Amino acid sequence: MRVKLDVTKSLEQNAEVYFEKAKKAKKKIAGTKEAIEKLKKKLETLKKEEVIEKKKVEKIERKKEWYEKFHWFISSEGFLCIGGRDATSNEIVIKKHTDKDDLVLHADVAGSPFFVIKTEGKKVSNATMEEAAQATAVYSRAWKAGISTIEVFMVNPEQVSKEAKAGEYMAKGAFMIYGKKLKNFNPDLRLAVGIKDGVIIGGAVNAIKKNADKFVIVVQGSGKTAAIAKKIQKKLGCGDLDDIIRMLPAGGCKIE
Known part of the structure; x- marks a missing residue:
């Protein structure tokens, strides 16, 4: 992995820049994971609702009297x-x-x-x-x-x-x-x-x-x-x- 350094900054300053970038990336990943989990839960809820609706409207195939x-x-x-x-x-x-x-x-x-x-x-x-x-x-x-x-x-x-x-x-x-x-x-x-x-x-x-x-x-x-x-x-x-x-x-x- 190549790391670009800013020659106008000290090693400590370069390290601080990459540290901040890493923190932001970590937050984005956490946010993405949270969004995925919310989406999964929403999909599960929709599936359950769909099953309930199908049961409600499902016609019973039987011979009528x-x-x-x-x-x-x-x-x-x-x-x-x-x-x-x-x-x-x-x-x-x-x-x-x-x-x-x-x-x-x-x-x-x-x-x-x-x-x-x-x-x-x-x-x-x-x-x-x-x-x-x-x-x-x-x-x-x-x-x-x-x-x-x-x-x-x-x-x-x-x-x-x-x-x-x-x-x-x-x-x-x-x-x-x-x-x-x-x-x-x-x-x-x-x-x-x-x-x-x-x-x-x-x-x-x-x-x-x-x-x-x-x-x-x-x-x-x-x-x-x-x-x-x-x-x-x-x-x-x-x-x-x-x-x-x-x-x-x-x-x-x-x-x-």
Whole structure:
């Protein structure tokens, strides 16, 4: 290694110059090492965040059940409850998926889904009936209208008919109800959205509380559906965003 000396300076002065240069170089090296370490930590953090984001949006590849095209949930007692999402699916629920031993619910408002408790011939307690009534109210137009509670009635399948009274016309998705109603309910308009074994579930609060690994409660509010769905996804830690959106009723909402 060659060292250039300034002949106008003494050996001590030359040594001092190189000593100062060495100190500056050492500081630069230390600063570079520190910057590299900070960069490494930042990269690790970004990698972890990327993994979390992938888990959140990762779609679960599975075969969906036939009832998932409708509003649906499993009651706290294990009964499947399904409801129409629109006029067409209301027709399908009543005409194709309602058996003689089932129970049918409808809110006392235009624009309500028909909900059906699939009893499979088993006795249904008031708990499941109230849960189905709450889901019926939540997915009716009452939610969007900002109505906090609404009456929901329950009847037997044979009381539901497409046969209109003289001079009346039954629109698509609408049915006539004949005879005495079995029961009336006045549920609060609240629902829960949760996750069970990686699958998004939503519906009556007590039902989701019982079945979900993790859940949040949703009430009426001014939040946009997509924005609230993202917040729910974050709170649940995973779940497909589109599936969460499908569980939310039409109209503004917020997390309780």
